[in-house]
Amino acid sequence: MAEYRRAIGSRRIHVMEVCGTHTMAIARAGLRAMLPAGLKLTSGPGCPVCVTDQSYMDQAIELSRRSGVMTATYGDMIRVPGRNGSLGEARSAGAKVEIVVSADKAVDLAKANPSMQVVFLAVGFETTTPATGLAVLRAQREGVTNFSVLTAHKLVLPALAALLSSDIRIDGFLMPGHVSVILGYGAYEGIVRDYGKPCVVAGFDAMQIVKGLREILRELAAGEPRACTVYPTVHREGNPHALKLLEDVFTPCDARWRAIGVIPKSGLTLKDEFAAFDAAKKFDLPEMESYELPGCRCGEIITGRSEPFDCPLFGRRCTPRDPVGPCMVSSEGACAAAYKYERVRKT
Ligand code: SF4
Numbered sequence: 001m002a003e004y005r006r007a008i009g010s011r012r013i014h015v016m017e018v019c020g021t022h023t024m025a026i027a028r029a030g031l032r033a034m035l036p037a038g039l040k041l042t043s044g045p046g047c048p049v050c051v052t053d054q055s056y057m058d059q060a061i062e063l064s065r066r067s068g069v070m071t072a073t074y075g076d077m078i079r080v081p082g083r084n085g086s087l088g089e090a091r092s093a094g095a096k097v098e099i100v101v102s103a104d105k106a107v108d109l110a111k112a113n114p115s116m117q118v119v120f121l122a123v124g125f126e127t128t129t130p131a132t133g134l135a136v137l138r139a140q141r142e143g144v145t146n147f148s149v150l151t152a153h154k155l156v157l158p159a160l161a162a163l164l165s166s167d168i169r170i171d172g173f174l175m176p177g178h179v180s181v182i183l184g185y186g187a188y189e190g191i192v193r194d195y196g197k198p199c200v201v202a203g204f205d206a207m208q209i210v211k212g213l214r215e216i217l218r219e220l221a222a223g224e225p226r227a228c229t230v231y232p233t234v235h236r237e238g239n240p241h242a243l244k245l246l247e248d249v250f251t252p253c254d255a256r257w258r259a260i261g262v263i264p265k266s267g268l269t270l271k272d273e274f275a276a277f278d279a280a281k282k283f284d285l286p287e288m289e290s291y292e293l294p295g296c297r298c299g300e301i302i303t304g305r306s307e308p309f310d311c312p313l314f315g316r317r318c319t320p321r322d323p324v325g326p327c328m329v330s331s332e333g334a335c336a337a338a339y340k341y342e343r344v345r346k347t
Contacts, residue, residue, distance in 0.1 A: 002036045008221050013039045014169045015216055016304055018156065019176030020047030020332025021204050027337035029206035039217070042304035043334040045159050045257060046176060048124040049076045050302050050326045050333050053256040055288040056152045057082040060121050061090050063150065063283060070096035070113060071150075072106035073121040076330045079323060081293060103128075103135035103149070110139070110147035119279045122149040126182045129153045129268055130242040133249035136270065136277045148279040151269050154255055157187060158266035162257075164195045168304050172198040172216040174209065177231045184238025188227035201229035249274060256290055258326070259299020296325035301334050308338035315339060 017023055023043045026032060032041055045051045061082045064071040071087065078088040078099060091097040096116065100106050106120035122132045132149055139147040156179055164170060175188060180201040188199035198219040202212030211230040219225050229235075246268065255267025270278045279285065292299055295313055300306035308314050308327065318324035320336055327333035 008217065010038065013171045013217070013220065014042060014304070015039065015172050015174055015213060016042050016044040016163070016170050017174045017209075018044040018046040018160065019179065020050070020330065020334075021178070022174060022176060022202070022209065023047070023334050024332055024337045025204045025206065026209060027341035029209070030341065031206060031209060032342065035213075039213070041174075041213075042307070043301060044163070044173075044304055045260065045302045046125070046156075047302065047327070047330050047332040047334070048128070048154070049074075049080060049330040050298055051154060051159075051257050051260075052077075052080075052123050052152050052326070053258050053290050054082065054293065055256060055290045056123075056150075058084070058288040059280075059285050060150060061085065061087055062288070063119055063279065063285065064090045064095040064097050065093075066283070068115070068117055069283075070098060070109065070116040070118045071121060072098045072100045072109055072118055074101075074123070075099045076326075076332075077121055077123065079329045080326045081324070083291075103132045104138065107135050107139050107142075107144055107147050110144050111142070114146060117146050117148070117282075119283075120147070120149045122151045122153055125154055125156055125179050126242075126246070127176075127178045129250065130182065130245050133245045136249055136274055139277060140274065145276070148277045148282050149270070150279040150285075151250075151267070152255070153250070153268040154257070155252070155266050155268065156183070157191065158263045159257060159260065160191055161194070162260055162263045162266070163303060164191070164197065166303075170197060170304065171220060172200070172225070174212050174216065175199050175201040177201060177203040177208070177234060180229065180231070180234045180238070182239050182242045184236050185227050185229045185234055186236040187238065192225050192227050196225050198225040199227045201231050201234045203231040203233070259292065259303055261290075293325050296327075298325040298327040298333075298335070301327050308335040311335070315343065
Protein backbone atom coordinates (compact mmCIF):
# COMPACT_ATOMS: atom_id res chain seq x y z
CA MET A 1 0.00 0.00 0.00
CA ALA A 2 2.79 2.40 0.94
CA GLU A 3 4.34 2.40 -2.55
CA TYR A 4 1.09 3.63 -4.11
CA ARG A 5 0.63 6.14 -1.31
CA ARG A 6 4.07 7.54 -2.13
CA ALA A 7 3.29 7.56 -5.85
CA ILE A 8 0.26 9.77 -5.22
CA GLY A 9 2.45 12.42 -3.60
CA SER A 10 1.77 14.54 -0.58
CA ARG A 11 -1.95 15.14 -1.02
CA ARG A 12 -4.20 13.57 1.60
CA ILE A 13 -6.41 10.74 0.42
CA HIS A 14 -9.89 10.36 1.85
CA VAL A 15 -11.44 6.93 1.40
CA MET A 16 -14.99 6.36 2.59
CA GLU A 17 -16.03 2.94 3.80
CA VAL A 18 -19.66 2.85 2.87
CA CYS A 19 -20.80 0.03 5.08
CA GLY A 20 -21.28 -0.33 8.83
CA THR A 21 -19.94 -3.87 8.70
CA HIS A 22 -16.70 -2.50 7.26
CA THR A 23 -16.65 0.22 9.91
CA MET A 24 -16.83 -2.39 12.66
CA ALA A 25 -14.24 -4.68 11.00
CA ILE A 26 -11.81 -1.78 10.48
CA ALA A 27 -12.09 -0.75 14.13
CA ARG A 28 -11.82 -4.33 15.40
CA ALA A 29 -8.61 -4.92 13.44
CA GLY A 30 -7.15 -1.54 14.45
CA LEU A 31 -6.55 -0.73 10.79
CA ARG A 32 -6.81 3.05 11.09
CA ALA A 33 -3.69 3.15 13.24
CA MET A 34 -1.75 1.16 10.64
CA LEU A 35 -2.60 3.13 7.51
CA PRO A 36 0.15 4.96 5.61
CA ALA A 37 0.46 8.64 6.52
CA GLY A 38 -1.96 10.84 4.63
CA LEU A 39 -4.53 8.11 4.04
CA LYS A 40 -7.73 8.77 5.95
CA LEU A 41 -10.64 6.38 6.27
CA THR A 42 -14.01 7.88 7.05
CA SER A 43 -17.32 6.17 7.71
CA GLY A 44 -20.20 6.73 5.35
CA PRO A 45 -23.97 6.31 5.29
CA GLY A 46 -23.97 2.53 5.44
CA CYS A 47 -25.35 1.67 8.84
CA PRO A 48 -29.09 1.03 8.28
CA VAL A 49 -30.18 2.23 11.70
CA CYS A 50 -27.95 5.32 11.56
CA VAL A 51 -29.29 6.58 8.22
CA THR A 52 -32.92 6.08 9.23
CA ASP A 53 -34.48 9.46 9.77
CA GLN A 54 -35.99 10.43 13.12
CA SER A 55 -39.38 10.95 11.44
CA TYR A 56 -39.49 7.21 10.71
CA MET A 57 -38.55 6.37 14.29
CA ASP A 58 -41.39 8.54 15.56
CA GLN A 59 -43.83 6.91 13.15
CA ALA A 60 -42.73 3.46 14.30
CA ILE A 61 -43.03 4.39 17.98
CA GLU A 62 -46.43 6.01 17.43
CA LEU A 63 -47.63 2.87 15.64
CA SER A 64 -46.29 0.56 18.33
CA ARG A 65 -48.45 2.32 20.93
CA ARG A 66 -51.67 1.69 19.05
CA SER A 67 -54.02 -0.89 20.48
CA GLY A 68 -54.05 -4.17 18.56
CA VAL A 69 -50.69 -3.48 16.88
CA MET A 70 -47.52 -5.50 17.36
CA THR A 71 -44.32 -4.12 15.81
CA ALA A 72 -41.55 -6.50 14.81
CA THR A 73 -38.07 -5.05 14.46
CA TYR A 74 -34.41 -5.82 14.16
CA GLY A 75 -32.81 -5.49 17.60
CA ASP A 76 -30.78 -2.32 17.08
CA MET A 77 -33.84 -0.21 16.32
CA ILE A 78 -35.33 -0.73 19.73
CA ARG A 79 -33.00 1.65 21.58
CA VAL A 80 -32.93 4.55 19.11
CA PRO A 81 -34.50 7.51 20.90
CA GLY A 82 -37.49 9.22 19.35
CA ARG A 83 -39.18 12.43 20.37
CA ASN A 84 -41.28 10.55 22.92
CA GLY A 85 -38.98 7.77 23.99
CA SER A 86 -37.75 4.68 22.17
CA LEU A 87 -39.45 1.51 21.00
CA GLY A 88 -37.93 -0.18 24.04
CA GLU A 89 -39.49 2.37 26.36
CA ALA A 90 -42.81 1.96 24.58
CA ARG A 91 -42.50 -1.79 25.17
CA SER A 92 -41.80 -1.24 28.86
CA ALA A 93 -44.96 0.84 29.00
CA GLY A 94 -46.99 -2.02 27.55
CA ALA A 95 -46.64 -1.74 23.77
CA LYS A 96 -46.23 -5.00 21.88
CA VAL A 97 -42.74 -4.75 20.34
CA GLU A 98 -40.96 -7.93 19.29
CA ILE A 99 -37.38 -8.37 18.12
CA VAL A 100 -37.02 -10.57 15.06
CA VAL A 101 -33.97 -11.74 13.11
CA SER A 102 -35.72 -11.64 9.74
CA ALA A 103 -38.78 -10.33 7.95
CA ASP A 104 -39.92 -13.92 7.55
CA LYS A 105 -40.08 -14.29 11.34
CA ALA A 106 -42.43 -11.32 11.42
CA VAL A 107 -44.79 -13.22 9.10
CA ASP A 108 -44.57 -16.15 11.55
CA LEU A 109 -45.51 -13.75 14.34
CA ALA A 110 -48.53 -12.56 12.38
CA LYS A 111 -49.69 -16.13 11.82
CA ALA A 112 -49.23 -16.94 15.50
CA ASN A 113 -51.13 -13.81 16.60
CA PRO A 114 -54.18 -13.55 14.35
CA SER A 115 -55.90 -11.02 16.62
CA MET A 116 -52.97 -8.55 16.28
CA GLN A 117 -51.83 -6.44 13.34
CA VAL A 118 -48.11 -7.22 12.99
CA VAL A 119 -46.00 -4.48 11.41
CA PHE A 120 -42.44 -5.22 10.37
CA LEU A 121 -40.08 -2.23 10.55
CA ALA A 122 -38.31 -2.64 7.22
CA VAL A 123 -35.00 -0.77 7.20
CA GLY A 124 -31.73 -1.41 5.44
CA PHE A 125 -30.15 -1.48 2.03
CA GLU A 126 -30.16 -3.88 -0.89
CA THR A 127 -28.83 -6.55 1.48
CA THR A 128 -32.01 -6.79 3.53
CA THR A 129 -34.65 -5.54 1.08
CA PRO A 130 -34.99 -8.83 -0.83
CA ALA A 131 -35.87 -10.57 2.45
CA THR A 132 -38.63 -8.01 3.03
CA GLY A 133 -39.86 -8.63 -0.50
CA LEU A 134 -39.95 -12.38 0.09
CA ALA A 135 -41.89 -11.88 3.33
CA VAL A 136 -44.51 -9.76 1.54
CA LEU A 137 -44.85 -12.35 -1.21
CA ARG A 138 -45.21 -15.10 1.40
CA ALA A 139 -47.85 -13.13 3.31
CA GLN A 140 -49.77 -12.58 0.08
CA ARG A 141 -49.47 -16.24 -0.94
CA GLU A 142 -50.55 -17.54 2.47
CA GLY A 143 -53.28 -14.94 2.97
CA VAL A 144 -51.69 -13.40 6.07
CA THR A 145 -53.77 -10.24 6.07
CA ASN A 146 -52.64 -9.06 9.52
CA PHE A 147 -49.04 -8.56 8.31
CA SER A 148 -47.65 -5.32 6.86
CA VAL A 149 -44.36 -3.47 6.57
CA LEU A 150 -43.38 0.10 7.37
CA THR A 151 -40.73 0.63 4.73
CA ALA A 152 -37.64 2.79 5.01
CA HIS A 153 -35.48 0.73 2.68
CA LYS A 154 -32.66 2.68 1.07
CA LEU A 155 -30.58 2.45 -2.10
CA VAL A 156 -26.83 2.89 -1.90
CA LEU A 157 -26.08 4.56 -5.22
CA PRO A 158 -28.20 7.74 -4.89
CA ALA A 159 -26.60 8.40 -1.48
CA LEU A 160 -23.10 8.14 -2.92
CA ALA A 161 -24.02 10.52 -5.73
CA ALA A 162 -25.52 12.96 -3.19
CA LEU A 163 -22.32 12.90 -1.11
CA LEU A 164 -20.15 13.42 -4.19
CA SER A 165 -22.30 16.39 -5.19
CA SER A 166 -21.71 18.01 -1.79
CA ASP A 167 -18.66 19.69 -0.26
CA ILE A 168 -17.42 16.44 1.32
CA ARG A 169 -13.97 15.32 0.25
CA ILE A 170 -14.00 11.72 -1.02
CA ASP A 171 -11.28 10.25 -3.22
CA GLY A 172 -12.58 6.69 -3.40
CA PHE A 173 -15.10 4.27 -1.98
CA LEU A 174 -14.57 0.95 -0.27
CA MET A 175 -17.78 -0.80 -1.22
CA PRO A 176 -19.47 -3.50 0.89
CA GLY A 177 -19.34 -7.13 -0.17
CA HIS A 178 -22.89 -8.06 0.84
CA VAL A 179 -24.69 -5.21 -0.93
CA SER A 180 -22.47 -5.76 -3.95
CA VAL A 181 -23.33 -9.46 -4.11
CA ILE A 182 -26.85 -8.26 -4.90
CA LEU A 183 -26.04 -5.21 -7.04
CA GLY A 184 -22.88 -6.42 -8.78
CA TYR A 185 -19.83 -4.18 -8.99
CA GLY A 186 -21.01 -3.04 -12.42
CA ALA A 187 -23.62 -0.93 -10.59
CA TYR A 188 -20.83 1.43 -9.50
CA GLU A 189 -19.61 2.17 -13.02
CA GLY A 190 -21.88 5.22 -13.20
CA ILE A 191 -20.15 6.70 -10.11
CA VAL A 192 -16.75 6.12 -11.73
CA ARG A 193 -17.90 7.63 -15.02
CA ASP A 194 -19.67 10.67 -13.53
CA TYR A 195 -17.34 11.48 -10.63
CA GLY A 196 -14.04 9.76 -11.45
CA LYS A 197 -13.81 7.98 -8.08
CA PRO A 198 -12.63 4.38 -7.62
CA CYS A 199 -15.29 2.04 -6.24
CA VAL A 200 -13.66 -1.15 -4.96
CA VAL A 201 -15.66 -3.96 -3.39
CA ALA A 202 -14.08 -5.83 -0.48
CA GLY A 203 -15.15 -8.51 1.97
CA PHE A 204 -15.19 -8.04 5.70
CA ASP A 205 -11.96 -9.44 7.09
CA ALA A 206 -8.91 -7.31 7.61
CA MET A 207 -6.98 -8.77 4.67
CA GLN A 208 -9.87 -8.08 2.31
CA ILE A 209 -10.13 -4.49 3.52
CA VAL A 210 -6.38 -3.94 3.10
CA LYS A 211 -6.57 -5.44 -0.39
CA GLY A 212 -9.44 -3.13 -1.24
CA LEU A 213 -7.60 -0.04 0.05
CA ARG A 214 -4.47 -1.06 -1.84
CA GLU A 215 -6.49 -1.32 -5.06
CA ILE A 216 -8.01 2.13 -4.49
CA LEU A 217 -4.55 3.63 -3.98
CA ARG A 218 -3.22 1.80 -7.04
CA GLU A 219 -6.03 3.23 -9.17
CA LEU A 220 -5.50 6.74 -7.81
CA ALA A 221 -1.73 6.49 -8.40
CA ALA A 222 -2.35 5.31 -11.96
CA GLY A 223 -5.11 7.87 -12.56
CA GLU A 224 -7.40 5.03 -13.64
CA PRO A 225 -10.47 4.85 -11.38
CA ARG A 226 -12.50 1.68 -11.83
CA ALA A 227 -15.44 -0.21 -10.43
CA CYS A 228 -14.04 -3.58 -9.47
CA THR A 229 -13.85 -6.17 -6.71
CA VAL A 230 -11.21 -7.88 -4.63
CA TYR A 231 -13.95 -10.08 -3.15
CA PRO A 232 -14.29 -13.11 -5.40
CA THR A 233 -17.93 -13.77 -4.45
CA VAL A 234 -19.03 -10.55 -6.15
CA HIS A 235 -19.63 -10.52 -9.89
CA ARG A 236 -20.20 -7.65 -12.25
CA GLU A 237 -23.89 -8.44 -12.82
CA GLY A 238 -24.90 -9.14 -9.21
CA ASN A 239 -27.66 -11.54 -8.27
CA PRO A 240 -30.33 -11.47 -11.00
CA HIS A 241 -32.90 -13.31 -8.85
CA ALA A 242 -32.62 -10.81 -6.01
CA LEU A 243 -32.68 -7.86 -8.41
CA LYS A 244 -35.78 -9.25 -10.13
CA LEU A 245 -37.44 -9.69 -6.73
CA LEU A 246 -36.74 -6.05 -5.87
CA GLU A 247 -38.18 -4.97 -9.20
CA ASP A 248 -41.28 -7.14 -8.78
CA VAL A 249 -42.21 -6.01 -5.27
CA PHE A 250 -40.82 -2.49 -4.86
CA THR A 251 -40.76 0.77 -6.71
CA PRO A 252 -38.24 3.62 -6.18
CA CYS A 253 -39.42 6.55 -4.07
CA ASP A 254 -37.94 9.73 -2.66
CA ALA A 255 -36.48 8.94 0.75
CA ARG A 256 -35.39 10.97 3.73
CA TRP A 257 -31.92 10.22 5.12
CA ARG A 258 -30.65 11.32 8.49
CA ALA A 259 -28.74 14.58 8.08
CA ILE A 260 -28.76 14.37 4.30
CA GLY A 261 -32.45 15.08 3.79
CA VAL A 262 -34.60 13.85 0.94
CA ILE A 263 -32.71 12.24 -1.91
CA PRO A 264 -34.85 11.68 -4.99
CA LYS A 265 -35.47 8.02 -5.84
CA SER A 266 -33.17 6.81 -3.08
CA GLY A 267 -35.68 4.56 -1.32
CA LEU A 268 -37.92 1.63 -2.12
CA THR A 269 -41.60 1.42 -1.34
CA LEU A 270 -44.09 -1.36 -2.07
CA LYS A 271 -45.73 -1.37 -5.48
CA ASP A 272 -49.45 -0.57 -5.63
CA GLU A 273 -50.43 -4.21 -5.98
CA PHE A 274 -48.97 -4.80 -2.50
CA ALA A 275 -50.68 -1.76 -0.92
CA ALA A 276 -52.54 -4.05 1.50
CA PHE A 277 -49.14 -4.81 3.09
CA ASP A 278 -48.02 -1.18 3.27
CA ALA A 279 -48.37 -0.12 6.92
CA ALA A 280 -48.23 3.60 6.14
CA LYS A 281 -51.36 3.22 3.97
CA LYS A 282 -53.06 0.59 6.08
CA PHE A 283 -52.86 2.69 9.25
CA ASP A 284 -53.08 6.06 7.51
CA LEU A 285 -49.90 7.14 9.28
CA PRO A 286 -49.28 10.88 9.30
CA GLU A 287 -45.97 12.27 8.04
CA MET A 288 -43.75 13.16 10.99
CA GLU A 289 -41.33 16.03 11.28
CA SER A 290 -37.63 15.40 10.67
CA TYR A 291 -35.14 16.64 13.26
CA GLU A 292 -31.73 15.88 14.75
CA LEU A 293 -31.31 14.46 18.23
CA PRO A 294 -30.12 17.26 20.54
CA GLY A 295 -26.34 17.26 20.88
CA CYS A 296 -25.85 14.20 18.68
CA ARG A 297 -23.52 14.46 15.69
CA CYS A 298 -24.49 11.22 13.96
CA GLY A 299 -25.52 13.19 10.91
CA GLU A 300 -22.02 14.63 10.53
CA ILE A 301 -20.46 11.24 11.19
CA ILE A 302 -22.39 9.28 8.59
CA THR A 303 -21.57 11.89 5.97
CA GLY A 304 -17.85 11.82 6.74
CA ARG A 305 -17.77 15.36 8.14
CA SER A 306 -16.85 14.31 11.69
CA GLU A 307 -15.46 11.38 13.59
CA PRO A 308 -16.98 9.92 16.74
CA PHE A 309 -14.20 11.47 18.85
CA ASP A 310 -15.26 14.92 17.65
CA CYS A 311 -18.56 14.56 19.50
CA PRO A 312 -18.36 16.05 23.01
CA LEU A 313 -20.84 13.42 24.25
CA PHE A 314 -18.76 10.46 23.05
CA GLY A 315 -17.84 8.14 25.92
CA ARG A 316 -19.24 10.58 28.47
CA ARG A 317 -22.93 11.21 28.17
CA CYS A 318 -23.17 8.73 25.28
CA THR A 319 -22.04 5.11 25.65
CA PRO A 320 -23.33 1.78 24.29
CA ARG A 321 -25.03 1.18 27.64
CA ASP A 322 -26.75 4.57 27.55
CA PRO A 323 -26.69 5.78 23.93
CA VAL A 324 -27.80 9.21 22.81
CA GLY A 325 -27.86 8.53 19.06
CA PRO A 326 -28.12 5.67 16.58
CA CYS A 327 -24.39 5.63 15.77
CA MET A 328 -23.82 4.43 19.35
CA VAL A 329 -26.91 2.20 19.44
CA SER A 330 -26.24 0.22 16.31
CA SER A 331 -23.90 -2.76 16.27
CA GLU A 332 -22.66 -1.29 12.97
CA GLY A 333 -22.50 2.32 14.10
CA ALA A 334 -19.30 4.33 13.86
CA CYS A 335 -19.54 5.55 17.45
CA ALA A 336 -20.15 2.04 18.79
CA ALA A 337 -17.15 0.77 16.80
CA ALA A 338 -14.91 3.57 18.02
CA TYR A 339 -16.05 3.12 21.61
CA LYS A 340 -15.50 -0.61 21.57
CA TYR A 341 -12.17 -0.79 19.75
CA GLU A 342 -10.50 2.57 19.22
CA ARG A 343 -10.70 4.47 22.49
CA VAL A 344 -7.20 3.33 23.44
CA ARG A 345 -5.77 5.05 20.38
CA LYS A 346 -7.28 8.32 21.52
CA THR A 347 -6.27 8.26 25.17
S1 SF4 B 1 -21.19 9.81 20.43
FE1 SF4 B 1 -23.40 9.54 20.72
S2 SF4 B 1 -24.22 11.62 20.70
FE2 SF4 B 1 -22.18 11.69 19.77
S3 SF4 B 1 -22.52 11.42 17.58
FE3 SF4 B 1 -22.14 9.40 18.43
S4 SF4 B 1 -24.19 8.60 18.87
FE4 SF4 B 1 -24.41 10.80 18.61
